[in-house]
Amino acid sequence: MPVSSAPESGYCIGIDIGGTKCAVIAGNRNGEVVMRLERATVDGLATWPDAGETLAVMVESVCKQLEIAPTILYSIGISCGGPLDSKTGTILNPPNLPGWVNVSLQAFFSGRFGVRRVYIENDANATALAEHRWGAGIGCDNLAYLTCGTGIGAGIILGGQLYRGKGDLAGEIGHAVIIPDGPLCLCGKRGCLEALASGSSIGRIASQELGIPGLTGKDVFNLVKTGNELAATVVSKAAFHLGIGIANLLQTLNLDRVIIGSLASYAGEKYLDEVREAVRANTWKSIFEGTKIIPSGLGKGTQDLAALAVALPIED
Amino acid sequence: MPVSSAPESGYCIGIDIGGTKCAVIAGNRNGEVVMRLERATVDGLATWPDAGETLAVMVESVCKQLEIAPTILYSIGISCGGPLDSKTGTILNPPNLPGWVNVSLQAFFSGRFGVRRVYIENDANATALAEHRWGAGIGCDNLAYLTCGTGIGAGIILGGQLYRGKGDLAGEIGHAVIIPDGPLCLCGKRGCLEALASGSSIGRIASQELGIPGLTGKDVFNLVKTGNELAATVVSKAAFHLGIGIANLLQTLNLDRVIIGSLASYAGEKYLDEVREAVRANTWKSIFEGTKIIPSGLGKGTQDLAALAVALPIED
Numbered sequence: 095m096p097v098s099s100a101p102e103s104g105y106c107i108g109i110d111i112g113g114t115k116c117a118v119i120a121g122n123r124n125g126e127v128v129m130r131l132e133r134a135t136v137d138g139l140a141t142w143p144d145a146g147e148t149l150a151v152m153v154e155s156v157c158k159q160l161e162i163a164p165t166i167l168y169s170i171g172i173s174c175g176g177p178l179d180s181k182t183g184t185i186l187n188p189p190n191l192p193g194w195v196n197v198s199l200q201a202f203f204s205g206r207f208g209v210r211r212v213y214i215e216n217d218a219n220a221t222a223l224a225e226h227r228w229g230a231g232i233g234c235d236n237l238a239y240l241t242c243g244t245g246i247g248a249g250i251i252l253g254g255q256l257y258r259g260k261g262d263l264a265g266e267i268g269h270a271v272i273i274p275d276g277p278l279c280l281c282g283k284r285g286c287l288e289a290l291a292s293g294s295s296i297g298r299i300a301s302q303e304l305g306i307p308g309l310t311g312k313d314v315f316n317l318v319k320t321g322n323e324l325a326a327t328v329v330s331k332a333a334f335h336l337g338i339g340i341a342n343l344l345q346t347l348n349l350d351r352v353i354i355g356s357l358a359s360y361a362g363e364k365y366l367d368e369v370r371e372a373v374r375a376n377t378w379k380s381i382f383e384g385t386k387i388i389p390s391g392l393g394k395g396t397q398d399l400a401a402l403a404v405a406l407p408i409e410d
Numbered sequence: 411m412p413v414s415s416a417p418e419s420g421y422c423i424g425i426d427i428g429g430t431k432c433a434v435i436a437g438n439r440n441g442e443v444v445m446r447l448e449r450a451t452v453d454g455l456a457t458w459p460d461a462g463e464t465l466a467v468m469v470e471s472v473c474k475q476l477e478i479a480p481t482i483l484y485s486i487g488i489s490c491g492g493p494l495d496s497k498t499g500t501i502l503n504p505p506n507l508p509g510w511v512n513v514s515l516q517a518f519f520s521g522r523f524g525v526r527r528v529y530i531e532n533d534a535n536a537t538a539l540a541e542h543r544w545g546a547g548i549g550c551d552n553l554a555y556l557t558c559g560t561g562i563g564a565g566i567i568l569g570g571q572l573y574r575g576k577g578d579l580a581g582e583i584g585h586a587v588i589i590p591d592g593p594l595c596l597c598g599k600r601g602c603l604e605a606l607a608s609g610s611s612i613g614r615i616a617s618q619e620l621g622i623p624g625l626t627g628k629d630v631f632n633l634v635k636t637g638n639e640l641a642a643t644v645v646s647k648a649a650f651h652l653g654i655g656i657a658n659l660l661q662t663l664n665l666d667r668v669i670i671g672s673l674a675s676y677a678g679e680k681y682l683d684e685v686r687e688a689v690r691a692n693t694w695k696s697i698f699e700g701t702k703i704i705p706s707g708l709g710k711g712t713q714d715l716a717a718l719a720v721a722l723p724i725e726d
Binding site for chain 2: 177236248250252253255257258259260261262263264265266267269270271272273274281283334335338341342343345346347348349350375376377378380381384385
């Protein structure tokens with residue numbers, strides 16, 4: 095286990111809460127991860143208040159191994175699915191965690207450990223913070239980080255600050271409309287970006303086109319690598335639609351950089367080039383040329399660093 | 411002529427530069443207009459450097475009537491069509507002013523009058539500043555002001571500050587794509603919001619549908635008032651497309667308020683309701699319910715106040 099050079103009070107805890115697994119990460123303010131515990135969400139984390147007790151014990155266990163008291167932690171940052179209220183540190187009613195409703199994690203951890211700095215952000219915002227601080231967005235004032243996995247969402251940093259919007263719902267561009275009255279989206283609307291270009295949608299559309307049930311986005315990209323032309327057409331259409339979504343984002347925000355996560359990490363350069371070409375064709379030249387569209391710079395530990403970045407808001 | 415109660419050094423000058431006319435407005439820091447000169451752009455203002463001399467004489471004339479020297483002006487703010495560089499105070503190559511190319515108004519007015527604070531913004535940004543300060547956006551941290559006249563553009567205020575983007579091109583949502591491969595836009599792209607929903611586009615589309623050449627947006631709204639059903643259909647479609655554009659803006663920025671200028675001032679409440687209904691149908695409930703979509707609050711003097719607002723950036 096690596097030992098940090100930071101003073102004990104410099105430790106932060108990041109908590110990554112997902113529908114499948116939860117992780118507690120200890121790190122220092124330079125983004126160095128020094129300890130990590132993971133647990134399946136079904137294992138004592140599926141419903142509140144049990145989940146709180148489980149998380150608290152995980153935090154205590156990490157602190158014990160670091161030989162510090164939880165009370166001297168610098169901060170705790172939580173990354174989880176929305177909707178949530180970052181002002182009060184409350185998880186509202188996340189679809190991926192049906193057993194957690196109106197859970198104030200800020201109140202819980204402040205009460206339990208007396209830690210004053212407890213922050214919470216949705217996972218796209220959390221990853222945008224991490225990319226800005228340690229990844230593909232270093233030194234960049236205006237950027238969007240796009241998750242393109244099961245769903246599509248963005249974390250938006252403007253003027254060097256996370257932009258959350260009125261109700262922590264900024265960046266929900268997966269549900270911007272790309273094709274009016276287009277295919278039905280899981281959200282109930284039609285023609286949303288997510289229904290056309292997410293990993294899950296690529297799998298679903300390819301399943302229909304190829305007559306192979308249950309394909310995932312990764313499956314489809316693997317089929318493309320084997321030379322399957324139908325799969326390649328599905329991917330190209332998805333890249334085109336993602337490109338329009340990014341083009342519209344750029345016409346709105348004239349960003350320096352768009353960082354694409356999830357899909358982009360295994361889709362390869364050809365897919366990214368197709369996305370870039372669609373952006374070029376659907377934006378102004380002056381806007382397109384001012385922007386870089388690049389894959390995530392954080393690699394495998396992305397979610398850990400995302401949670402840790404929440405513990406260290408830019409304002410620090 | 412009303413006389414301001416502000417001290418002489420509290421005077422600001424706003425300059426509104428348009429393709430048809432230019433105005434020089436004197437006001438105080440409370441947004442009270444105390445003096446105004448206007449001149450047709452063809453009259454000594456169509457080409458630089460003549461236009462600089464003409465503007466300077468207009469400023470001198472206003473100052474003379476106010477019995478102050480231009481050198482003690484608090485600031486000068488210029489509102490004009492883009493593209494421009496707000497950092498250097500330079501007009502680049504505006505399509506509505508072909509005789510002005512790479513004109514540094516900041517350098518010109520600083521040199522001519524020794525005024526240190528010379529600012530320049532595009533007209534949508536300038537109007538957003540004025541709405542935020544004195545109009546329909548008072549007290550609102552996150553808003554967009556949409557011009558919907560000849561073209562469509564937005565000025566975006568986030569966290570109480572004007573958001574300009576990397577190259578002063580934020581807010582160019584008139585050229586977000588609403589219908590992929592849709593009708594050709596004047597910008598060369600296809601399916602842009604502006605090609606579907608601007609006043610000019612409403613006129614052009616109605617001219618085709620009704621077989622009446624040369625209709626303007628205002629003409630079409632007047633036809634609707636007389637009960638013309640074809641005209642009403644054209645307007646409803648345009649309202650639907652504008653609604654999608656606003657819906658996508660809201661999914662991206664989760665704004666408190668969207669203020670609609672130009673069209674909305676003469677289109678009436680039915681049109682605005684059609685726009686709102688399209689926004690409702692194409693956004694998340696939680697995002698829609700957090701937002702007000704309202705007409706401009708500034709009335710006839712909007713452009714004057716926009717120029718004056720540029721002279722008084724929010725940062726003051």
